[in-house]
Amino acid sequence: MTLAYLLAGVVMIALTAYALLGGADFGGGVWDLLAFGPRKDRQRELIAHAIGPVWEANHVWLILAVVLLFTCFPLAFTAIAIDLHIPLTLALIGIVLRGSAFSFRAYGDSRAAGVRRWGRVFSIASLITPLLLGMCVGAVTSSAPWDAAGPGTFRSTFIGTWLNWYCASVGVLALAAFAFLAAAYLTVETTDAELREDFRLRGLWAGIVVGVAALLVLLLAGTAARSMQEGLLHSTWSVPLHLATLGVAVTAVSALWVRRWRLARVAAALEVAFLLWGWGLGQFPYLLPPNLTIEDAAAPQATLEGVTIALVLGGAVLIPSLIYLFRVFKSANRTIESP
Amino acid sequence: MSDLFAARSQMALSLAFHIVFAVIGIGMPVLMALAERQWQRTGDPAYLDLAKRWARGTAILFAVGAVSGTVLSFELGLLWPRFMAFAGPIIGMPFSLEGFAFFTEAIFLGIYLYGRDRISPRAHFTAAILVAVSGALSGVFVVIANAWMNAPTGFTFDRVPILASDVHPLAAMANPAAFPEALHMILAAYAATGFGVAGIHALLILRGRTAPFHKYALRLALLVGVPAAILQPISGDVAARHVAVAQPAKLAAAEALFVTQDHAPLELGGFPDMAARVDRWGVRIPAALSLLAFHDPSAQVTGLDRIPADQWPNVPVVHLAFDVMVGIGTYLALVGLWVLLSAWRRGAIGRAHFRALAIATPLGFIAIEAGWVVTEVGRQPWIIYGVLRTGDAVTPMPGLVVPFTVITLLYVFLAVVVTRLLMRHVARSPQ
Numbered sequence: 010m011t012l013a014y015l016l017a018g019v020v021m022i023a024l025t026a027y028a029l030l031g032g033a034d035f036g037g038g039v040w041d042l043l044a045f046g047p048r049k050d051r052q053r054e055l056i057a058h059a060i061g062p063v064w065e066a067n068h069v070w071l072i073l074a075v076v077l078l079f080t081c082f083p084l085a086f087t088a089i090a091i092d093l094h095i096p097l098t099l100a101l102i103g104i105v106l107r108g109s110a111f112s113f114r115a116y117g118d119s120r121a122a123g124v125r126r127w128g129r130v131f132s133i134a135s136l137i138t139p140l141l142l143g144m145c146v147g148a149v150t151s152s153a154p155w156d157a158a159g160p161g162t163f164r165s166t167f168i169g170t171w172l173n174w175y176c177a178s179v180g181v182l183a184l185a186a187f188a189f190l191a192a193a194y195l196t197v198e199t200t201d202a203e204l205r206e207d208f209r210l211r212g213l214w215a216g217i218v219v220g221v222a223a224l225l226v227l228l229l230a231g232t233a234a235r236s237m238q239e240g241l242l243h244s245t246w247s248v249p250l251h252l253a254t255l256g257v258a259v260t261a262v263s264a265l266w267v268r269r270w271r272l273a274r275v276a277a278a279l280e281v282a283f284l285l286w287g288w289g290l291g292q293f294p295y296l297l298p299p300n301l302t303i304e305d306a307a308a309p310q311a312t313l314e315g316v317t318i319a320l321v322l323g324g325a326v327l328i329p330s331l332i333y334l335f336r337v338f339k340s341a342n343r344t345i346e347s348p
Numbered sequence: 349m350s351d352l353f354a355a356r357s358q359m360a361l362s363l364a365f366h367i368v369f370a371v372i373g374i375g376m377p378v379l380m381a382l383a384e385r386q387w388q389r390t391g392d393p394a395y396l397d398l399a400k401r402w403a404r405g406t407a408i409l410f411a412v413g414a415v416s417g418t419v420l421s422f423e424l425g426l427l428w429p430r431f432m433a434f435a436g437p438i439i440g441m442p443f444s445l446e447g448f449a450f451f452t453e454a455i456f457l458g459i460y461l462y463g464r465d466r467i468s469p470r471a472h473f474t475a476a477i478l479v480a481v482s483g484a485l486s487g488v489f490v491v492i493a494n495a496w497m498n499a500p501t502g503f504t505f506d507r508v509p510i511l512a513s514d515v516h517p518l519a520a521m522a523n524p525a526a527f528p529e530a531l532h533m534i535l536a537a538y539a540a541t542g543f544g545v546a547g548i549h550a551l552l553i554l555r556g557r558t559a560p561f562h563k564y565a566l567r568l569a570l571l572v573g574v575p576a577a578i579l580q581p582i583s584g585d586v587a588a589r590h591v592a593v594a595q596p597a598k599l600a601a602a603e604a605l606f607v608t609q610d611h612a613p614l615e616l617g618g619f620p621d622m623a624a625r626v627d628r629w630g631v632r633i634p635a636a637l638s639l640l641a642f643h644d645p646s647a648q649v650t651g652l653d654r655i656p657a658d659q660w661p662n663v664p665v666v667h668l669a670f671d672v673m674v675g676i677g678t679y680l681a682l683v684g685l686w687v688l689l690s691a692w693r694r695g696a697i698g699r700a701h702f703r704a705l706a707i708a709t710p711l712g713f714i715a716i717e718a719g720w721v722v723t724e725v726g727r728q729p730w731i732i733y734g735v736l737r738t739g740d741a742v743t744p745m746p747g748l749v750v751p752f753t754v755i756t757l758l759y760v761f762l763a764v765v766v767t768r769l770l771m772r773h774v775a776r777s778p779q
Contacts, residue, residue: 061458061462062458062459062461062462062463063458065410065411065414065454065457065458066451066454066455066458068414068415068418068454069414069447069450069451069454071418072417072418072421072447072450073444073447073448073451075421075422076421076440076443076444076446076447077440077444079424079425079432079436079440079443080436080437080440080441080443080444081437081440083432083433083434083436083437084433086425086429086432086433086436087425087429087430087432087433088429089425090422090425090426090429090432090743091429091743091744091745094426094743094745094751097422097426098426098751098754098755101418101419101422101423102754102755102758104415104418104419105415105416105418105419105758105762106758107415108411108412108414108415109411109412109415109762109765109766111411112407112408112410112411112412113408113765113769115407116404116405116407116408117408117769117772117773163746167745308436308437308440308515309437309512309513309514309515311515311516311517312437312438312440312441312515312517315440315441315517315518316440316441316444316517319441319444319445319448320444322445322448323444323445323447323448323451324448326448326452327448327451327452327455330451330452330455330456331455333455333459334455334458334459337459337463337466337467338458338459338462338463338466
């Protein structure tokens with residue numbers, strides 16, 4: 010195993026953390042948008058309380074993944090940044106609006122109208138951003154030719170790479186997975202039985218959508234992301250991985266059904282992590298199928314070594330800090346007073 | 349608008365927008381930590397109120413800083429893919445370290461903002477300190493990456509800079525511009541934030557607000573801003589002497605020095621006449637530039653005549669920005685000294701001081717923007733000085749005026765909202 014593989018693994022870990030933590034924050038925004046019924050204000054409050062202390066830290070996983078990508082795999086980053094200019098710019102606008110609107114609502118505008126307005130911006134941006142990020146992931150996995158492969162037309166290079174049914178299905182999968190995660194997490198965030206039931210129901214529905222979307226992605230991959238589909242269906246690890254994913258998926262949904270909240274949270278997180286690693290394994294050893302492998306895209310050895318040292322040093326600070334953060338805010342069900 | 353110009357404008361706008369919030373993210377945690385410490389030491393509730401209100405304001409600004417920083421990390425590739433393909437492996441190291449520092453800052457800011465009732469006062473104060481330290485560190489790392497663009501080291505390449513070979517990330521981090529730039533920027537962040545906050549409270553005091561809250565705020569803000577402002581000219585000198593040697597074109601443009609000469613004069617103000625190649629209507633101080641740049645009045649300073657014309661930066665822009673930066677820096681340092689001396693001699697400061705401070709409120713930030721114009725525009729046409737031209741680094745994506753327009757609208761909108769929220773936040777402070 011080379012250093013390049015190791016660092017590609019770290020990028021995957023950062024993306025997984027972003028999906029499990031930052032993704033759930035997006036999912037929270039989705040449930041904010043879809044809040045209805047007699048308890049809709051309480052639902053929104055719970056979501057804001059759950060996200061408040063952690064969203065900025067959760068968000069940094071994305072930055073870490075991007076930085077590692079451009080440092081360790083500059084050719085892949087460059088190709089992605091060129092071809093996916095449009096969806097990435099749109100996703101960035103979503104990220105900016107979501108983060109700013111959340112903080113404006115939480116700390117700035119305490120008038121009812123302001124809270125409502127920023128809540129709306131926050132929730133709509135939370136819905137659109139995962140769709141776009143998912144579409145970008147879809148584009149990465151598909152066998153479309155990348156910039157490096159030669160000049161195409163504007164449509165084929167800058168639009169066709171990501172605006173297609175396959176990428177859209179990956180976007181829907183990402184959105185559904187994030188919403189599912191958020192619902193499962195939120196059942197643990199409150200002691201209010203009614204709110205728990207609200208999010209239990211939402212989680213059950215979202216869990217089903219995740220399953221359907223995952224199947225759809227696999228189906229559509231047949232033409233758009235052939236090597237990915239090959240990897241997913243015909244590798245030695247295919248059957249065990251799919252069985253494991255299916256296992257945690259069924260566990261997550263059944264745990265919600267029988268109100269085992271903590272088990273549901275863990276199983277939901279595992280399910281999303283398995284989906285992500287299925288993607289990673291499915292396209293291994295390619296970083297950008299069909300041409301660019303991890304090793305081809307890798308930076309010089311000295312860079313990889315330097316980054317590895319930086320990761321060890323940074324991790325030594327980061328991991329205890331993160332554990333502390335989550336212990337302070339996520340260990341008990343006390344309400345948190347915002348400043 | 350050409351694609352290159354649109355890309356440069358979008359990058360400039362994104363940096364100019366982000367830097368304000370980044371600077372506040374470096375400066376405000378220090379103020380928060382000081383207020384927190386005073387509250388824990390004196391038990392005076394006005395300090396608690398101050399710490400809480402500063403935290404609230406910081407939370408808004410930090411969030412906008414975090415997301416606008418995310419935009420930049422993507423834009424490096426979205427706009428300058430050829431640059432990132434070359435530079436990523438060389439300067440990824442400081443970016444990675446910055447990632448961790450920023451991560452730490454975000455974690456402990458969350459703990460500080462929401463943890464007051466959940467952790468001990470000591471842990472809470474430590475969280476504030478950690479936010480301040482990691483905030484400063486993340487600024488230092490990012491500036492080191494920028495410094496490398498000005499003084500690239502730690503690699504070799506074949507004539508065409510597509511992929512670097514023989515990469516040494518640590519040598520790249522230890523580039524000669526790193527120390528002067530990082531020192532100058534961190535001091536600038538403390539000076540701008542300190543004077544910004546001090547100015548707001550000075551204005552409120554002038555308007556008749558008498559609560560001790562404002563006096564405390566003013567004092568703590570000056571404690572951070574004044575030393576930084578007084579030290580800043582020294583760090584500016586370090587930076588200028590580095591630029592004089594390493595990037596003569598930048599210094600020549602900043603000073604509108606068209607002809608290489610010894611006993612080079614310092615041009616204050618004026619407007620460079622590009623056709624006649626002279627600076628018009630400026631105040632000229634003989635030999636002062638030689639003295640400042642080389643600490644020797646007879647030293648020879650390279651003028652633009654020694655630089656091939658296709659490697660000139662935009663002289664009027666760089667010169668004007670440089671004068672704005674230096675002018676404001678001088679004003680802040682003088683006001684700082686004056687406040688310090690008065691407070692020391694008479695134990696108090698009066699309305700004249702408050703007025704001078706109120707004027708200073710936005711100045712530090714304007715100086716920072718101007719300083720970055722000098723650094724970035726002054727480096728053109730290079731994106732990596734002497735290695736890769738900006739025009740060769742831009743993305744092949746056409747129609748870049750569209751994302752530029754969209755990002756401009758977004759940031760103008762956010763700037764208006766943030767300003768209004770902060771004004772309301774300040775207005776609600778104690779009478």
